[in-house]
Amino acid sequence: MGEQGNHVFATKKLKAGSFKFGDTQKTRDFLSQQVAVEKNYIGTNEHGQQWYSYISKKGNQIYAYTKYGIIKGARYNDKDNIRDLIIDKGLTK
Numbered sequence: 359m360g361e362q363g364n365h366v367f368a369t370k371k372l373k374a375g376s377f378k379f380g381d382t383q384k385t386r387d388f389l390s391q392q393v394a395v396e397k398n399y400i401g402t403n404e405h406g407q408q409w410y411s412y413i414s415k416k417g418n419q420i421y422a423y424t425k426y427g428i429i430k431g432a433r434y435n436d437k438d439n440i441r442d443l444i445i446d447k448g449l450t451k
Contacts, residue, residue: 366422366432375439379432389422389432401449409449413440
């Protein structure tokens with residue numbers, strides 16, 4: 359996951375409806391699988407971070423970004439707080 363694990367893992371709620379993940383092997387495997395799915399790729403920002411987003415069966419948004427193929431950050435938002443990351447992060451494909 360890279361040296362910036364604090365951008366991926368935490369056990370506290372962030373903003374209303376936004377959460378980080380607990381640091382488990384299951385979470386690490388899940389995030390690695392999600393960034394490997396081509397249809398989850400939504401774009402790259404001006405810093406060269408590649409962003410991926412996925413809507414779960416429960417309607418929650420799960421997203422992560424990588425740099426040089428390493429996951430550097432990830433969060434999930436409940437279904438009432440889904441963000442348009444393409445606009446928010448200035449992504450282009």
